[in-house]
Amino acid sequence: MFRKIMLALAVTVASPVVTAQGAAAQQNAAVAQVSGRWLGESKDPRSGNVTQTMFEFKADGGTLTGVQYAGGGPPMDIRNGSIAGSKLSFQMTRNTSCCGEVTQQFTGELKGDELTLVREVASTNGAAGGGSAPIPPLVLKRVTQ
Secondary structure, X not given: OHHHHHHHHHHHHHHHHHHXXXXXXXXXXXXXXXXXXXXXXXXXXXXXXXXXXXXXXXXXXXXXXXXXXXXXXXXXXXXXXXXXXXXEEEEEEEEEOOOEEEEEEEEEEEEOOEEXXXXXXEEOOOOXXXXXXXXXXXXXXXXXX
């Protein structure tokens, strides 16, 4: 009887450790999955122009860094990036002649080899990106080469 009680107690005490280890393994897998190059097309909601865009992400623990290359312009650094499970978020800021400093806030979800990003845009002069047109989600595919 004593052995059964001790065994039940050991399983009960060990279960949270196994669960925590499983959660950590899932987090590490998501971090490993997002690192690399991702390619997609961004459509301007006002003009309808389509621009190829590539993100190069590097995840380390819960921190996400990287660079975006788009439209032949200079690369833009990712800042304030984080990843938790399959969800990620980050910001990019650039100076423009029309709107001052423009900050894009991205949130996204990773599903296999597809990453869907939703963005909000704000500028120092109060203008928001897209005007009255909503900004469509940016769907990226993993570059496997």
